[in-house]
Amino acid sequence: MTDILTPPPASNRSPLWFAWMRFSSNKAALVGGIVMVVLIWMAIFAPIMTPVEPEAQLFLTQALAFPSPEHWMGIDNLGRDFYTRIVYGARVSLSIGFIAAGFSVLIGIPLGALAGYFGGKVDWVIMRIIELFSVVPPLLAAMLLGALTRGGYPTIVAIAALFGWVQVCLLVRAQVKASREKEFVRAAEALGASPWYIISRHLIPNSISPIIVGFVLAIPLAMMLEASLSFLGIGVPPPTPTWGQMINEGINFMFFYWHLAVFPTAALAITVLATSLFGDGLRDALDPTLKGR
Numbered sequence: 001m002t003d004i005l006t007p008p009p010a011s012n013r014s015p016l017w018f019a020w021m022r023f024s025s026n027k028a029a030l031v032g033g034i035v036m037v038v039l040i041w042m043a044i045f046a047p048i049m050t051p052v053e054p055e056a057q058l059f060l061t062q063a064l065a066f067p068s069p070e071h072w073m074g075i076d077n078l079g080r081d082f083y084t085r086i087v088y089g090a091r092v093s094l095s096i097g098f099i100a101a102g103f104s105v106l107i108g109i110p111l112g113a114l115a116g117y118f119g120g121k122v123d124w125v126i127m128r129i130i131e132l133f134s135v136v137p138p139l140l141a142a143m144l145l146g147a148l149t150r151g152g153y154p155t156i157v158a159i160a161a162l163f164g165w166v167q168v169c170l171l172v173r174a175q176v177k178a179s180r181e182k183e184f185v186r187a188a189e190a191l192g193a194s195p196w197y198i199i200s201r202h203l204i205p206n207s208i209s210p211i212i213v214g215f216v217l218a219i220p221l222a223m224m225l226e227a228s229l230s231f232l233g234i235g236v237p238p239p240t241p242t243w244g245q246m247i248n249e250g251i252n253f254m255f256f257y258w259h260l261a262v263f264p265t266a267a268l269a270i271t272v273l274a275t276s277l278f279g280d281g282l283r284d285a286l287d288p289t290l291k292g293r
Contacts, residue, residue: 022285029281035274043090052081054088055239064257074259076249082259085241086267092242093223093271096156100222101215103161108168109211113199115169116176126173130166138163138221139228146234153236156229160222167221168214175207209286216279220272227268243268 023029042049052058059071060079067074073082115126142159149155179185180203188198204211229235230244238245243264250261 019285023281026281026284028277029285032274032277032281035270036278039090039271039274040094042087043094046087046091050081050084050087052084054080054085054241056080064253064260066257067259073263074257076246076260077253077257082263085246086243086263089241089243089246089264089267090271092153092236092240093226093268094219096153096160096226097219097223097275100157100160100164101218103157104164104218104222105168105211105215107161107165108214109172109204109207111165112169112172113176113204113207116173117180117195117199117203119177119180123173126169130169133163133166138225142225142229143232143234146229146232151229151234151237156226156235157222159229160225163225164218164221167217168211171210171214172204172207175210176203179203179206213279213283213286216275216282220275220279223268223272223275 057079059065059075059081062071062075063079064077065071065075071081071083073086076082076085111126111129115123141163142156145159146155176199185198185202188202193201226235226242227244227247230242231248233245233248235244236242246264247261247268250257250259250264254261
């Protein structure tokens with residue numbers, strides 16, 4: 001009987017097996033993935049992790065108190081438990097990151113597939129659009145749009161998706177372009193399949209690896225954009241806790257009450273770093289040029 005822990009023979013190893021071996025050998029990516037799982041779990045089960053409501057001003061007599069065994073991250077200037085607000089702030093940041101990344105994928109996939117398959121004028125037009133979005137500073141454009149629309153959750157998601165699709169589009173375009181001349185595409189064309197059928201049934205499913213990578217890498221970009229807008233006061237309005245908003249409020253007290261600025265800054269930095277490391281590791285693991293090595 002074959003030991004289930006024994007690696008399969010080289011001839012029987014699937015591309016996913018090679019991808020997992022590459023990913024598991026990347027310790028930074030593994031740590032990033034573990035941190036992401038912990039953060040997602042924390043955001044989903046926030047009411048279990050802290051029984052206090054994030055807007056509840058239950059500790060006014062202890063306002064600006066430093067971290068203690070009772071209040072792990074201290075109390076803010078309005079008498080709210082800071083640990084609770086950090087935990088609930090993860091909900092806002094992660095939800096905006098995942099939703100905006102999802103919309104980025106929905107925009108980037110069809111545009112990248114069209115550019116890669118048809119080439120020529122279609123590719124030229126889409127690449128010029130990409131260049132336009134690449135030269136416009138996302139934060140400045142987001143500040144303008146946020147000020148015009150008065151910010152808010154839906155506005156930040158829309159702005160983040162508007163600037164996050166470019167990377168997804170380029171990844172899908174490169175994959176589709178590489179698959180365009182392969183035998184299965186030629187065979188489908190010879191059988192009379194329409195371009196739309198080939199794109200939707202063959203090329204896009206064959207591009208699932210760059211799509212996953214593009215989705216993961218779009219998450220930290222959306223989170224940083226949300227934090228920047230909230231820091232500037234045109235993001236998610238209070239009293240909903242967001243890390244960018246908390247950093248903005250904490251700066252006013254940072255020379256005396258360091259915890260009000262340090263904890264949300266650390267939470268944002270750790271989340272963005274973990275997501276970026278996980279995305280980079282995933283990209284290296286799923287890179288089709290490395291399969292079988």
